[in-house]
Amino acid sequence: MTAAPARPLDIEDLPGVGPTTADKLREAGFLTIESIATAAPTDLAESAEIGESTAKKMIKAAREIADIGGFRTGRDVFEQRRQIRKLKTFVPEFDALLGGGVETQAITELYGEFGSGKSQIVHQMAVNVQLPEDLGGLSGSAVYIDTENTFRPERIEQMVNGLSFPDNPEYETPLAEEFLANIHVARAHTSDHQMLLIDSAKELAVELKSSDLPVRLFIIDSLTAHFRAEYAGRGTLATRQQKLNKHMHELFKLVDENNAVGLVTNQVMSNPGVFFGDPTKPIGGNIVGHTATFRLYLRKSKGGKRIARLVDSPNLPEGEATFMVEEAGLKPV
Numbered sequence: 001m002t003a004a005p006a007r008p009l010d011i012e013d014l015p016g017v018g019p020t021t022a023d024k025l026r027e028a029g030f031l032t033i034e035s036i037a038t039a040a041p042t043d044l045a046e047s048a049e050i051g052e053s054t055a056k057k058m059i060k061a062a063r064e065i066a067d068i069g070g071f072r073t074g075r076d077v078f079e080q081r082r083q084i085r086k087l088k089t090f091v092p093e094f095d096a097l098l099g100g101g102v103e104t105q106a107i108t109e110l111y112g113e114f115g116s117g118k119s120q121i122v123h124q125m126a127v128n129v130q131l132p133e134d135l136g137g138l139s140g141s142a143v144y145i146d147t148e149n150t151f152r153p154e155r156i157e158q159m160v161n162g163l164s165f166p167d168n169p170e171y172e173t174p175l176a177e178e179f180l181a182n183i184h185v186a187r188a189h190t191s192d193h194q195m196l197l198i199d200s201a202k203e204l205a206v207e208l209k210s211s212d213l214p215v216r217l218f219i220i221d222s223l224t225a226h227f228r229a230e231y232a233g234r235g236t237l238a239t240r241q242q243k244l245n246k247h248m249h250e251l252f253k254l255v256d257e258n259n260a261v262g263l264v265t266n267q268v269m270s271n272p273g274v275f276f277g278d279p280t281k282p283i284g285g286n287i288v289g290h291t292a293t294f295r296l297y298l299r300k301s302k303g304g305k306r307i308a309r310l311v312d313s314p315n316l317p318e319g320e321a322t323f324m325v326e327e328a329g330l331k332p333v
Contacts, residue, residue, distance in 0.1 A: 010022075011025055011030065011031070011033060014036065014062055014065070015057075015061050016054060016057065016061075021050065025044075025048050030047065031203055031206045032202075032206060032257065033062050033066045036058060037063040037066045039055075041056045041059060081105075083105075083259055084105055084259070085103075085104045085133065085138055085216075085259065086099070086102065086103060087129055087136070087216075088100075088102075088128060088137070089102070089124065089125070089128070090124075090136060090329075090330065090331075091332045092332060093321040093332060093333075094321040094323050097310050097321040099315070099316050101136065102125065102294075103294070104138070104261050105260075106255065106261070106262065106294060107248065107251060107255065107262035107291065107292045107293050108261070108262065108264070108293065108294040108295075108296065109223070109264050109265075109296065110122070110263070110265045110266065111266035111267070111268055111283075111295070111298070112280075112298030112299055113268055113280065113299065113300075116299050117298050117300075117325050118265040118298060120155075120325045121298075122144070122219045122263055122265060123151075123152070123155050123159060124159055125217060126144060126156065127160055127329070129216050129217040129261070130142070130179055130182050130213065132171075138261070139212075139213065139216070140215060140216025140260070141182040141184065141214070141215050142182065142216070142217040143184050143201045143205070144219045145186055145194060145198075145201070145220045146185055146186065146187050147188045147194055147222055147223075147226055148221065148225050149187065150222075151221070156176060156179060156183065157176040159328065160174075160175075163329075184215075186200065191230050191247075194220070195243070195246070195247050198247065198254060201218060202254060205254065205258050209258075214258065215258055216259070216260045216261065217260055217261045218251065218254055218261070219264070220264045221264070221265045222265040222266060223244075223247075223248075223265060223266050223284070223288070224266050227283075227284075228283055231243075248291040266282045266283055266284060267282070268281060268282050268283065280299075282297075293314065294310065295312040295313075296309065301322065304325070305322050306322070306323050307320055307321070308320065
C-alpha cells in the first residue's frame with residue numbers, strides 16, 4: 001500500500017487533473033484527494049464532465065495517494081482509532097455514559113420531544129469544542145447547520161459566562177464574542193439547501209484546516225425537519241430515505257476526514273402500535289438508525305431534570321445519565 005504523503009496535496013496533483021477539471025471538481029464539492037477517493041465514478045464523471053473510465057482512473061489514483069480503499073489489518077484500524085478524541089459535556093455522568101465524551105470520527109444522534117434538551121446540548125458543545133484539549137475541548141471551531149431557526153447567540157453567551165474550571169484557575173476564559181466568532185452558522189431553508197450546505201462546510205473545513213481552530217464539530221439541528229415536511233405520505237418515502245441516506249453519508253465522510261464530532265438532532269413521532277412502554281420513536285427509520293454511530297434518547301423528568309439514554313452504540317453498554325439545563329448551560333444534578 002502506498003504510504004500517505006508527508007505534505008497535503010491538492011487535487012491538481014492527481015494525474016489527468018488540470019486547472020479546468022480541478023475548478024469543475026471544486027465547484028461540485030470535491031475539494032480534497034480524500035473526497036475524490038471516496039466518490040462514485042458516475043458522480044465524478046458528471047461533475048467534471050469527463051468519461052466514466054477516466055473518473056475511475058482518477059479515483060484509483062486518489063485512493064493510492066490517500067491510502068484509502070484497500071484492506072487494513074486490525075492493528076492499522078486500532079492506530080487510526082488512537083486519533084479519536086472525546087468532547088466533554090462537563091456533566092460527569094453524561095460523559096461516563098459516552099465513554100468519556102462525544103466521540104470524533106462518528107455521528108451522534110440526539111432525539112426526543114420538544115424541550116428535551118437537544119438544542120441545549122448542541123449549543124453547549126459548540127462552546128466546549130473551542131476549549132483546549134486538557135480542559136475537555138478539541139481546540140476547534142464549529143459548523144452549525146440550522147434548519148429550524150434554533151441557534152441563539154444569546155444562549156452561547158450565557159453558556160460561556162457559565163464556564164468554570166476550579167481545577168485550572170489560571171485559565172482565562174475568552175470573551176463570548178470570541179466564541180461566537182468561531183461558530184459558523186448557516187440557515188437551511190429546504191432539504192436540498194441543507195444538503196448543499198454540507199459542500200459549503202467541506203470548503204470551510206479545508207480553509208480552516210491549518211488554522212489555530214480547525215473545524216472539529218459539525219452540527220445539524222435538526223436533521224429530519226425539512227425532509228419530514230417536504231416528503232409527506234407513503235408515496236414519497238423512498239425518495240426521502242434515499243436523499244437522507246446520501247446526506248448522512250456525506251456528513252459521515254466529513255467528520256471522518258476532519259477527525260471531528262458529528263452531532264445531529266432528530267424529531268420524534270408516536271408509534272400507535274406500542275401499547276406498553278414508551279411509544280416515542282425517532283424520524284428517519286433505519287436509514288438514520290444505521291448511519292448514526294451513537295443514538296441518545298432524551299426526555300424530560302421531574303424538577304427540571306433531563307435524562308439521556310444511550311440506545312445504540314457499537315462498543316458501549318446501554319445506560320442512562322441525568323443532567324440539568326440551567327442558564328449557565330448543562331450541569332450535573
